[in-house]
Amino acid sequence: MTETTPPPPADPRPARTGPATGGGLPAARLAELDRAPVEARSLPDSPTTVERVRAAELHLSDLWLPAVTLDEAALTHNLDRFARWCAERGVDLAPHAKTTMAPGLWSAQLERGAWGLTAATVAQARVMRRFGVPRVLIANEVVEPEQLAWLAEALDDPGFDPLCLVDSTAGVRLMEHALAGAARPLPVLVELGVAGRRTGVRDMGQALSLARSVAASPALTLVGVEAFEGVFPQRRDDDSPDRVRAWLDRLYDFARRADAEGLFDGAVEVIVTAGGSSYPDLVSDALAEPPELSRPIRRIVRSGCYLAHDDLFMERASPLRSAADDDPLRPALSCHARVLSRPEPGRALLGVGKRDVSFDVDLPVPRAVLRDGERIPLTDRARVVELNDHHAFLDLSGPAEEALRVGDVVELGLSHACTVFDKWPLIPVLDGEGRVVDAVRTLF
Structure with a gap:
């Protein structure tokens, strides 16, 4: 089955541009979500809506405990700080949106210049498309038949650009079969992996062989190379950073070799991407001096946890932790x-x-x-x-x-924002006086 996303109804109200809902996505779709009732166990009235919470003039003392909350000042600071950091480093950002699954926060990230969003699954990409996200990188190879059918339908939509990864010729064959009738080829990136860890080809020979298969396919277009250095231990007090640096050198090595064979001939630009929330600095360093290729290179990091940061995990690992930066990210x-x-x-x-x-x-x-x-x-x-x-x-x-x-x-x-947001369908946002000034709706 495939899904067609209808255009949103006209909404006369201006887009909300507060910390929990930026102006990077269509206002009508966000407003519709704000009006949708949801069970909210930390609110005094439930079901409720984001609109009602904004208007209720609640305080922290009014919430039913336990309650997870977001800090307005820290959230705004983190959004702005990481956008500046990426600009200073000359890299684009496609934040991993699975962290929050919150359209309002995606809108805030896109408003601050994010190139697109990263999804872990096609189901997540489907939600992103529904709310008007223009570009989604699915950081996995897609082999589920019904999900490939959805991608085939999505390729008919000129306002939506999906991309995904490949890590096997078997996967390429499955994708070719399902996408044979699509309106345009699906852009894909070869995924480089680490032995003993998760997905991705294990050596350069395999990677180039796979790239040749993609380049020969009428249903796919090779547009780049991807890796996730977060498979290494995410800590700064051992040799993990050195191991990450050495491994990241493979990204440009692959790009040079694939370009020399003309394997990017169907691409407008070559995307080179890595960078979770622990080592985006090492990624940006590794990509700082791009090689001369036949096409421009787009360098992308995909950090997601920066938006909320945390007290422990990211505070140990992030390059913008308080022990390493004069203007650090803050636990939100x-x-x-x-x-x-x-x-x-x-x-x-x-x-x-x-x-x-x-x-x-x-x-x-x-x-x-x-x-x-x-x-x-x-x-x-x-x-x-x-x-x-x-x-x-x-x-x-x-x-x-x-x-x-x-x-x-x-x-x-708290530690590791990804496994906090998924527990709360509605999260109050507090100002410095403990007033509830907004709410974040999540869609896990």
Whole structure:
């Protein structure tokens, strides 16, 4: 089955350009989403809509806890800071939109100059197209028949440019068969992989052989080469950065060899892309001196987590972490949860768990206790040591033993934004005074 996306109805209202909804996508489609009811477990009224939340004049104290929130100032700062960073480095940005699956935030990224968006799946690309995203790079080889049928239909749309990856001749054959009747060839990039890790061809000989197969196909056009250096350990305190640097040299090596054989003859430009959220600096360094090819080279990084940053994972790995940059990214995601129990000395139980916050890389970190209008820091005095589905176990030491009482609200910092956004269909946005000034709708 294929899907045709109808044009949006006319909307007389101007596009909203706040931090949670930029002006990079059609206003009518975003407005329609803002009016759609959604179950929102942290809001006092549910189902509700983004429009109602904006108009309700709520405060953090009105939310049902636990509640994950976004900080307005940090979110705006991160959007602007990373856009400037890319411009300074001379690279384009196609942010991995799976991080948020939030059309309003995609719009804010596109408004700040993003070349397009990156999707992990065709299902994600389908949502992006529905909201008017003009260009989507699907960072996988597509072999599902019905998904290829959707791509064939999407190629009929002159306002939408899909791209995807190839990593096998078998995949190329499946794509050729499904796309034989498409209006135009599908642009694809050869994916370079790492032995023992995930997808992508393992050596240069395989990569060039695959590129020849693509170049000979009437259903496909070879437009570049792709890699994801995030398959290496994402840390800065061992030899991982050196391993990444050495591996990234393969990108231009492939581009030179493929161009020398005329394999990019169907392309207007050659796309060379890598760059997750941990090592975009190493990618931009590796791509800083492009070779002379028969066509212009477009250098693209695909960082996604920069928008929210975090307290732990990205704060350890990002080139714009606080220890490495004078104008660093800021943690924009927080969770607020109430102390439910003090069952024994040195232990507190919070009403938040795996259904609410990320735990795949790090456990949440207690930042502060909020009580009677006061914010009391908890740094190094409380530690989350375990999460159940709906409980967090805190170990307490020193003054924190007396600082936490049943009913207190604890502010938690989080790690790995990708596995936070997917748990919340509506996320309130707070200003510096704790007022709810906007809301982010997610579509996982």
